[in-house]
Amino acid sequence: MVDPIFGKLTWDSVILVQEVEDPNLNTFITSGAAGMIPVGAVLIVVLLTWLKWWKPFFGWITSVDHKKIGIMYILFAVIMLFRGVVEGTLMRVHQATALNGGFLSSDHFNQLFTTHGTNMIFFVAMPFLIGLINIAVPLQIGARDVAFPRLNQISLGLTGAGGFLITISLLIGEFATGGWTGYPSYNGSLVNPGVGPDYWILSIGLSGIGSTLTGVNFAVTIYKMRTKGMEYMRMPLFTWTALCTSILLILAMPPLTACCVMLGLDRYLGFHFFTNDMGGNLMNFINLFWMFGHPEVYILILPAFGVMSEIASTFSAKRLYGYTGIVAATMCISVLSFMVWLHHFFTMGQSTTVNAAFGIATLLISIPTGVKVYDWLATLWGGRIRFTTPMIYLSGFFILFVMGGLSGVILANPTLDYQIHNSLFLVAHFHNVILPGTLFGILAAIHYWFPKMFGFRLLENYGRATAFCWIFGFCLTFLPLYPLGLMGMTRRTVDYSDPAYVPLMVISGVGALFLSLAFILLLLTFWRSIVHRKKQQNPIGDPWDGRTLEWWTPSPAPEWNFAVLPEVDSRDAFTTAKQNGTAYQPIEKYEDIEMPANTFYGVILAVFVCGLGFGLVWYIWWMAIASFLGCIVTMIVYAFIPSKENIIPAEEVRRVDEAWRREAREGRGITRDDETTVANKGLARPDELPAI
């Protein structure tokens, strides 16, 4: 019986209580982690009160400014990355000691790889990338805003609600144990009546809806909001990849939503979609899931490709080589990504013909990907290369990502896949593409755009150390998994009896410690740079001699992005303007600018969605129903409230903009050699510009 008020919730569901009742190493670790949630929450409240930051705090969360929303996404992702790295390291260290045992219980280990995978994909990689897209895309296309600013806030709220659920599962109850892919029947109510799978369904389902809406928002933004002259074939590459990613989000998230809904119906109402009996068919789940899952990996990688393209051309001071080719390759990859999902289950009983067809389709993807890699290399060729932090990530990416891709080519062959399916070889493969591809791309982008977001640069020496640590740690952690997989060690293994695995496992465990160190260094980079922010300022806004429009505004960009929307007549319009000396010429006429005002809409919705999710997980029906009604009422009420606008008077725009232009015209600027020094105030010296 579920209690009418508390549902399935009892005192024992609170992890900290379990620790008191049954103290052992496992509960100690979980309660340690769980304890951080209330402690963290209290700390934040105290901090906000002490620093009197409540007002700015609400200013931020009610903001509909795409730049602020982007920053919030990234902050959220960094926090979730903390958890993900700790869990990954914990698992690696456990496995290093897991010959005939190890210190974690199997249930604990299973929860670890499930939360780790779910968290890393949905609450780290995606929010990071969506955050970057939010920050850069409107600026790159010369827009004041996104198409639907309030919707943007709602998307962030939904992602946050998903993050809330997966985080609170650490403190109250348990998370699923079935891996981030959540296959039934293991996750059905017969095998798993607990709350874990419900947490899984709701956290990714709700955040998935948020991502769909983000996709809609950015597809429309890029289609409709480009400034004058910004034709498709003049868009920066990052915008191109953001467009393709948005389209993938629009088309690939619904299968996930659908399979979450169906699994939910099975679990809550006793439907028979995926059960073993009564006509259920679990292959339907697997097909639906991977119809989302495979495009998802391109959702994760394409924006990173975009970042790499921008960085390659900026830091070699050359026009991107083979622009058209990269654009075409991006589109090819987007289309192909929907045609290969079956390679995730070659061993599940389809005919050989079907397997062969999907194997070949998979191999085809390596062609456009290869095109891109060659294009980047050709961009660097003969350029004036500066080995800054983003370029270090780019180098790591070049070598390691290609390796990961090649191991993917091996997996794409069904006959070979039969041998190494679900072994550590697979784990090595996808970390080999996800870390050097997505994560390095993200970190490079953070370094690259940080000055645009906050008006000061990150410290270069810390950045470089961090980058090397990520690269080194990655190699040590994940490359040994290839031989281990070939030796027959399966993934998701809590212990093993073959001593031959031990040496490589230990190396991998040590590598994981380096990755943790890399994460700490990353935080340190932020911290030290914030401390030194005065020296690191770059108010003029173009610290790297950028080529795309986002660098053509002050740093941090004002709320309205551009005082007068720039007109574009070629690809690297800003570069041309700088060369002609027209970049910072005074502007005659300023107009009033209308910007959408802050709103509580998304915040209120997010709170109700959290309540809905939590109520459903714990069968607290009154809470679920009340929250659901709360969502509906909020939407109705806000339909009656006209979206408010802030009018920014032309005079104020003129004041800010003229000061900026004057400073830029009068400043001496720096050569590329001084780019990473305190002399860099965000003004590239035009005479130093090499030919395109």
Added chain:
Amino acid sequence: MSTTTEESLHPGLNLGEEHGEDHLEAETSVFGFWVFMMSDLVTFGMFFAVFASSTTALAGGPGPKELFDLGSVAWQTAFLLLSSLTSGMAVLCLKQEHADRVFPRKQLVFWLLLTVLLGCGFLYREVSDFIDMAAKGGPPTRSGYLSSLWSLVGLHGVHVTSGILWCLVIVAGILAQGVNQAWKLTILRWAVFWHFLDIVWIAIFSFVFLGGLL
């Protein structure tokens, strides 16, 4: 502020005295909603796919022949198709409202409410069919086939319900605030939604009901 040029504007509607700011806004707003509908269409596609793969998963339970009442389905179809027509009339009123003041707000409200009424007729028959099916031994928990049937048709029903609710909100809105720009855009988006449900229904009607009885 955008590259939207006159040629690519949302065609066929005058939302104000001239093609102006309102029109530009309609372009983004309605296009955005279309894109969202594409996403929704994929969701329906997934439910269709699962249904298609479950048509033989009866698990000894009742099938289409025992459960479907084609007469009632025909009524539902008629209600829904007619409601698409009336929703179209409502949108035409928007144009008229501005062209000559002969068509007052009342007309618009009339067509909107008529649409709601027809939608309710549809829902009434759908729900009573569901109740019948359950009584004949075909609740969704009976078999994989029935789970996919109920959820596909039910998903459409949920959409219709939200469409009705949305329409009522619109009526309340224009009565309270007048037919202003914001509500005009809302009506346009709602109309896209409503027609979309019609199309999905035709697919359900053909594949689920007619296909089931073949």
